[in-house]
Amino acid sequence: MGTPDSASxxxxxxxxxxxxxxxxxPAPSAADPRPRRRALVRLQGDPPVWSFGELRLRRYxxxxxxxxxxxxxxxxAQVGLRPGDGVYYDHDFFRMEDIYLRNDGEFLVGEVDxxxxxxxxxxxxxxxxxxxxxAFGGYAPGDPVLDAVEMVxxxxxxxxxxxxxxxxxxxxxxxxxxxxxYRVLRGDTTELQAPALALYRKFGWRETRREVIxxxxxxxxxxxxx
Numbered sequence: 611m612g613t614p615d616s617a618s619x620x621x622x623x624x625x626x627x628x629x630x631x632x633x634x635x636p637a638p639s640a641a642d643p644r645p646r647r648r649a650l651v652r653l654q655g656d657p658p659v660w661s662f663g664e665l666r667l668r669r670y671x672x673x674x675x676x677x678x679x680x681x682x683x684x685x686x687a688q689v690g691l692r693p694g695d696g697v698y699y700d701h702d703f704f705r706m707e708d709i710y711l712r713n714d715g716e717f718l719v720g721e722v723d724x725x726x727x728x729x730x731x732x733x734x735x736x737x738x739x740x741x742x743x744x745a746f747g748g749y750a751p752g753d754p755v756l757d758a759v760e761m762v763x764x765x766x767x768x769x770x771x772x773x774x775x776x777x778x779x780x781x782x783x784x785x786x787x788x789x790x791x792y793r794v795l796r797g798d799t800t801e802l803q804a805p806a807l808a809l810y811r812k813f814g815w816r817e818t819r820r821e822v823i824x825x826x827x828x829x830x831x832x833x834x835x836x
Contacts, residue, residue, distance in 0.1 A: 648774065650781050658718070658786065662778035665728065670706060670717040677726045678719060678763075679703045685765040689802045696824030697800065701747045702738060702763075709733050714756060716786045717763070720775055727770035730779040731763045732787055735796055741821060741828075758794040758832075759787050764806070780813055784835070793836050801827040 648663040660667040670678065682700060691698045702709050710717040710731050720728030735758035738744060761783050766776045787795055797815065799806045807817075807829060815833040822828070 650778050652785075658716075658782070660778070660782050662720075662774070664722050665720050665773075665775055665778060666722075667718050667720045667728075667778065667782050670710070670719055670729075670731075672707075674719055674726060675703070675706065678729050678765075681726065681729060681765050681767060682763060684767070688768065689800075691800075691802075691826075695826065697826050697828065699744055699747070702733070709737055713737060714790055715759070716783065716790075718779060718782055718786075720779060722770065727767040728775040728779050729763060729765050730761065730783050732759050732761055732783050732790075734758075735760050735794075741823070756791050758796050759790070759792040761787075761795055761797045776809060777813075780809070784813070784833075788835050793834065795833040795835060796830070797832070798828055798830045800829060807831070 650660055650662045653659040653661055657669040658667075659669075679700065682703065686692070686698055706717060709715065710733050713734055715731065715733040715737075717731035718729060719726045734756075738760075761780070764776060764779060766779075784795065795815070797810065799810070810831050813833065815831045818830045818832055820827055820829050
């Protein structure tokens, strides 16, 4: 990823609501007094659509651009990241179709009552440079290398956090990565975002290395899909 793409993930589930993914278990029976657990349900194959309680996940559309860019910037501002720090970048938001949707990737938005409150993407790991170079732009389309894919731009609006939406996006993107045939998921976050790192670890991601960029510790993580 090269930037903290989980910047606004202070997204632990609310009481009575379980996240999609490893923590989710079977729903209680009708006689069980505990609150019913939500599950991520695939509604449509391609373009993909899922539901997670009141959240509806679908593929990004061009008209979503201004909203997802604002959500991205809001998430980074939450943790004090800003243009020029060597970590922040947003140039991929201006080539969404090329980078995500036309090169064996995916970009999902999550809506509640028609309003986008969550998002996340998959992009081939060879499309955008890593490390310090990432903040300065760069785009290198070529023959697909369907080996590693990056999970990036994971965001949940502050007012919609603590409902399990972040975990639902991760589950859906992992499903898509497997469908494309990728073998390795990669990502990164920073030391500023402990909740994001904790959520990744719950999904079986492991830390691979650390790098200091502009005084900020970037933590690289990955997960084997097969």
